[in-house]
Amino acid sequence: MKPFIDAHCHRYKGNFCILNLDSNLFPKGEYLTSRGIHPWTLKVDFENLKTNLIESMDKIDFIGECGLDKLRGDDILTQMEVFKFQLKLAEKFNKGVILHCVKSYNEILKVLDGYNLKAVLFHGFNSSIQMAKLILEKNYYISIGPDFFKKNNACQFLKEFINSNLLFETDTKDLEIEEVYFMASKILCIEIDQLSEIVYSTFSRLVNK
Numbered sequence: 001m002k003p004f005i006d007a008h009c010h011r012y013k014g015n016f017c018i019l020n021l022d023s024n025l026f027p028k029g030e031y032l033t034s035r036g037i038h039p040w041t042l043k044v045d046f047e048n049l050k051t052n053l054i055e056s057m058d059k060i061d062f063i064g065e066c067g068l069d070k071l072r073g074d075d076i077l078t079q080m081e082v083f084k085f086q087l088k089l090a091e092k093f094n095k096g097v098i099l100h101c102v103k104s105y106n107e108i109l110k111v112l113d114g115y116n117l118k119a120v121l122f123h124g125f126n127s128s129i130q131m132a133k134l135i136l137e138k139n140y141y142i143s144i145g146p147d148f149f150k151k152n153n154a155c156q157f158l159k160e161f162i163n164s165n166l167l168f169e170t171d172t173k174d175l176e177i178e179e180v181y182f183m184a185s186k187i188l189c190i191e192i193d194q195l196s197e198i199v200y201s202t203f204s205r206l207v208n209k
Contacts, residue, residue, distance in 0.1 A: 005199055018033070019031045032062065034064045063086050063096070064098025066086040097120055098123050101125075119207075120141065124144070126148065
């Protein structure tokens with residue numbers, strides 16, 4: 001059986017993952033890393049945030065979380081400026097991006113068209129099947145966490161996209177990624193080892209682009 005992959009987390013729990021670095025500490029273990037300027041943190045000194053991010057380019061694999069949030073954070077114009085700065089950085093240093101997107105999918109997709117990015121992952125996806133299709137048609141990736149399984153269309157969504165660019169994550173949740181896999185395998189009525197093979201293959205495509 002392939003290892004359980006956590007596509008986005010803020011705390012290293014032992015599984016292979018993309019660890020969002022919220023500090024300059026690197027825990028012992030095997031993982032990829034991401035760092036970005038989150039739309040919630042823009043009220044902090046932006047110049048220092050930019051400098052810290054640029055200085056991290058040789059230490060990280062992905063830039064993020066970055067993106068747009070219409071419900072929380074600074075005004076949308078400021079968020080857009082910071083978002084575009086990070087996309088330019090990702091393009092320059094050939095980094096993938098991990099996106100935070102709240103009620104801003106159309107805006108983000110439009111902005112992304114202007115950049116040549118190594119890889120794009122929409123973390124914490126929480127939109128419609130139609131929007132997922134638009135994202136996946138561009139060969140971008142989507143990750144979902146435990147809250148997604150509360151949605152009425154979770155079963156239909158999983159069955160439609162499990163063999164596309166779909167991944168699982170724990171984000172800030174205090175649970176193991178295996179629990180998310182078990183939720184998905186139960187809905188899909190497939191063995192956990194089969195599911196781990198599918199997701200591992202998807203993750204390999206993401207990180208080896």
